[in-house]
Amino acid sequence: MEPESTSLPPVGLQPGQVIDQFRLDEHTHVGGMAQLWRVTRLDNSDPMPLIMKVPRIKGGEDPTTIVGFEVEQMIMPTLSGVHVPRYVAKGDFTRQPYIVMERIDGPSLKPRFDAAPLPIEEVVHIGTQVAIALHDLHRQHVIHLDVKPSNIMFRERTANGGGGEAVLVDFGLSRHDHLPDLLEEEFELPMGTGPYMSPEQVQFVRNDPRSDLFALGVLLYHLTTGERPFGAPTSVRGLRQRLYRDPVPPRALRADCPPWLQEVILSCLEVQPSRRCQSGAQLSFNLQHPDQVALTDRATRVVRGGVLQVARRWLAALGAEPVVEANASAQAVRSPIVMAAIDIIGADPDLLTAVRNSVQRLLATEPGSRLACVAVLRTNRVAMDEPLDKDGSSKHVNLLVQLKHWARPVLRAAAPGGVEQDGRLTFHVLEAPDPGNALLEFARKNQVDHIVMGARSSGGLRRYLGSVSAKVATEAACTVTVVRAASDPDASAA
Amino acid sequence: MKIALITDLHANREAVAAVLDDARQRGAQRYVFLGDFVGYGSDPGWVVDRVRELVDQGALAVMGNHDEAVVKGPRAGMIPEARWVAEWTRAQLDAGQLDFLAALPLCVVEDDTLYVHANAQAPGEWGYIEGRSEAVRSLQAVTQRFIFCGHVHEPKLFHLSPAGKAGDFLPTPNVPIPLSPQRRWLAIPGSAGQPRDGNPAVCYATFDLPEATLTFHRVAYDHELAAAKVRQAGLPEALALRLIRGT
Numbered sequence: 001m002e003p004e005s006t007s008l009p010p011v012g013l014q015p016g017q018v019i020d021q022f023r024l025d026e027h028t029h030v031g032g033m034a035q036l037w038r039v040t041r042l043d044n045s046d047p048m049p050l051i052m053k054v055p056r057i058k059g060g061e062d063p064t065t066i067v068g069f070e071v072e073q074m075i076m077p078t079l080s081g082v083h084v085p086r087y088v089a090k091g092d093f094t095r096q097p098y099i100v101m102e103r104i105d106g107p108s109l110k111p112r113f114d115a116a117p118l119p120i121e122e123v124v125h126i127g128t129q130v131a132i133a134l135h136d137l138h139r140q141h142v143i144h145l146d147v148k149p150s151n152i153m154f155r156e157r158t159a160n161g162g163g164g165e166a167v168l169v170d171f172g173l174s175r176h177d178h179l180p181d182l183l184e185e186e187f188e189l190p191m192g193t194g195p196y197m198s199p200e201q202v203q204f205v206r207n208d209p210r211s212d213l214f215a216l217g218v219l220l221y222h223l224t225t226g227e228r229p230f231g232a233p234t235s236v237r238g239l240r241q242r243l244y245r246d247p248v249p250p251r252a253l254r255a256d257c258p259p260w261l262q263e264v265i266l267s268c269l270e271v272q273p274s275r276r277c278q279s280g281a282q283l284s285f286n287l288q289h290p291d292q293v294a295l296t297d298r299a300t301r302v303v304r305g306g307v308l309q310v311a312r313r314w315l316a317a318l319g320a321e322p323v324v325e326a327n328a329s330a331q332a333v334r335s336p337i338v339m340a341a342i343d344i345i346g347a348d349p350d351l352l353t354a355v356r357n358s359v360q361r362l363l364a365t366e367p368g369s370r371l372a373c374v375a376v377l378r379t380n381r382v383a384m385d386e387p388l389d390k391d392g393s394s395k396h397v398n399l400l401v402q403l404k405h406w407a408r409p410v411l412r413a414a415a416p417g418g419v420e421q422d423g424r425l426t427f428h429v430l431e432a433p434d435p436g437n438a439l440l441e442f443a444r445k446n447q448v449d450h451i452v453m454g455a456r457s458s459g460g461l462r463r464y465l466g467s468v469s470a471k472v473a474t475e476a477a478c479t480v481t482v483v484r485a486a487s488d489p490d491a492s493a494a
Numbered sequence: 495m496k497i498a499l500i501t502d503l504h505a506n507r508e509a510v511a512a513v514l515d516d517a518r519q520r521g522a523q524r525y526v527f528l529g530d531f532v533g534y535g536s537d538p539g540w541v542v543d544r545v546r547e548l549v550d551q552g553a554l555a556v557m558g559n560h561d562e563a564v565v566k567g568p569r570a571g572m573i574p575e576a577r578w579v580a581e582w583t584r585a586q587l588d589a590g591q592l593d594f595l596a597a598l599p600l601c602v603v604e605d606d607t608l609y610v611h612a613n614a615q616a617p618g619e620w621g622y623i624e625g626r627s628e629a630v631r632s633l634q635a636v637t638q639r640f641i642f643c644g645h646v647h648e649p650k651l652f653h654l655s656p657a658g659k660a661g662d663f664l665p666t667p668n669v670p671i672p673l674s675p676q677r678r679w680l681a682i683p684g685s686a687g688q689p690r691d692g693n694p695a696v697c698y699a700t701f702d703l704p705e706a707t708l709t710f711h712r713v714a715y716d717h718e719l720a721a722a723k724v725r726q727a728g729l730p731e732a733l734a735l736r737l738i739r740g741t
Contacts, residue, residue, distance in 0.1 A: 180671065
């Protein structure tokens with residue numbers, strides 16, 4: 001191939017035209033950067049509905065479009081799973097550039113975005129789904145860097161209640177930890193979409209996955225209030241304002257925004273990535289457990305920072321170089337969600353201590369980790385349960401009290417200098433007939449990375465319950481540590 | 495077709511055996527050696543014989559500065575240690591092995607690829623690709639889309655866009671990198687026989703055509719043995735330590 005052969009063919013595509021093994025059926029969309037066509041594979045070998053994305057080349061050389069498309073062609077084939085469209089084929093710029101991928105039939109977020117402000121439950125639901133999708137992307141070593149409503153779609157609901165997952169599209173500005181960043185040297189201006197760009201993106205940092213959580217924070221702010229937290233600046237100077245100017249707190253614009261949601265949104269919008277939620281999983285965890293969100297002054301703020309604060313931060317931002325420390329997967333790995341499954345009533349005290357020691361060691365090695373302490377209140381499958389003990393106290397509350405008591409030493413150890421890190425530990429009592437299933441379900445829904453649990457309950461109860469730890473260790477999708485007490489005389493027989 | 499790109503073998507028999515074995519297991523159908531077969535290590539004869547055997551079966555090989563030094567005698571600028579090793583090496587090789595080294599070309603062009611030891615703009619002057627500017631100079635000196643070279647012992651990948659923007663990238667082992675047709679690429683697989691990035695494991699790369707996918711690899715080998723043999727041969731202690739520390 002000669003270098004001059006990279007000159008581009010004119011794009012004048014017609015329905016019925018065949019490109020490689022695909023027939024163009026219908027032109028569905030013209031965006032700023034690309035057109036989309038419904039296509040069919042000529043041999044009909046693929047039952048999946050397909051679209052072809054074709055870049056729009058604006059007269060001659062257009063580095064933005066070309067490099068962005070090049071990046072997307074490089075990254076899409078490496079991605080898999082339900083939160084991205086499945087990649088099928090690509091064609092390069094020497095002939096006809098295109099990417100063929102799975103067509104997502106569900107809606108994009110754009111129509112709901114245009115209807116903002118939305119009901120609080122809907123904001124929370126959308127935020128949870130997108131946070132889960134981002135976490136999945138980050139685990140695949142990719143940072144999206146252009147999270148916005150038109151780049152978020154949802155899978156159609158299926159008859160059996162499945163579907164509805166968020167799907168991220170358009171990887172033209174994305175970065176893969178293990179592939180060359182073709183955009184890094186290409187442009188002199190910050191890359192991204194003005195309203196959503198994180199402060200570090202404004203400063204040309206492209207390797208921090210928490211930039212995507214900032215963009216999601218902007219999105220949640222808008223869905224909650226109907227307004228943009230940082231406007232829609234088009235100049236670099238306008239973009240830099242977010243380095244020192246706080247957004248108006250959402251509750252000042254919408255009184256029924258709960259304090260915990262304001263806490264979550266404003267934490268996503270922190271200038272320093274280290275002050276944000278540390279991973280998509282941790283963000284979705286917060287959104288799914290409002291009662292466990294530790295409220296700081298962010299929760300109740302009703303006015304934004306005053307002139308003095310702005311001036312101070314403006315000065316600090318002047319010469320500040322962003323700290324480059326993260327990459328997508330390392331950040332996701334560094335911020336694990338650990339789940340301690342505690343049989344607080346059945347287990348013997350030595351075992352409870354051993355589990356606690358294991359948990360403490362894990363938290364000490366990963367300062368970005370979170371611990372969810374979980375107990376299961378076993379309910380009968382058939383009969384209605386007595387909600388109260390004989391002496392009238394609630395079983396549920398009692399378990400929660402016991403759980404917190406168990407965790408007290410962990411809380412103390414995790415609080416260097418006596419300052420407890422808010423929200424690092426959370427407590428959950430699940431009510432379910434089958435403890436094993438309940439624990440597995442909790443781990444799955446909350447993207448738990450590591451389950452720590454005791455090996456067994458004491459004799460009689462164990463026969464009655466079966467081995468919960470064996471079931472969890474076998475069926476969980478994540479790492480499971482099954483802890484035994486050192487002094488357990490029966491350990492060898494286990 | 496899967497091409498194994500192996501460079502800077504430096505008379506390290508254990509490393510060369512390990513890298514050839516690994517490449518075969520990965521399904522390499524072709525071998526390209528980017529020079530410096532000798533120098534530093536204790537087994538120049540074995541390495542030259544093995545490479546010659548593969549060249550007879552269709553492999554490509556180009557000449558490195560250490561090969562030239564052994565054939566022609568050390569150049570004026572060579573550091574004393576390297577000069578001494580070159581003389582020692584020459585004494586280990588028979589006439590056939592020296593003839594093989596002497597006959598190696600400075601570079602080979604095949605389809606859209608240039609294979610060369612040091613750089614593309616002045617192959618015989620042995621300048622290093624130390625960074626982007628040297629890489630760009632090489633890419634601008636020729637028309638091929640891909641340049642594969644050695645000489646620098648640390649793995650690295652450079653790219654140049656049609657708009658003239660260059661980038662560099664430190665590869666992650668075993669991750670296939672699609673070399674996009676929109677730009678031109680210069681890749682340094684890293685030294686097989688004397689790695690220097692702090693990891694003693696062998697460096698090499700595989701290149702898959704026609705997809706143009708490049709994958710860098712690291713292979714652990716018995717570097718303790720290779721270092722012991724350097725000492726046994728009476729070669730400088732620093733050369734043994736380099737193999738152990740990978741520096």
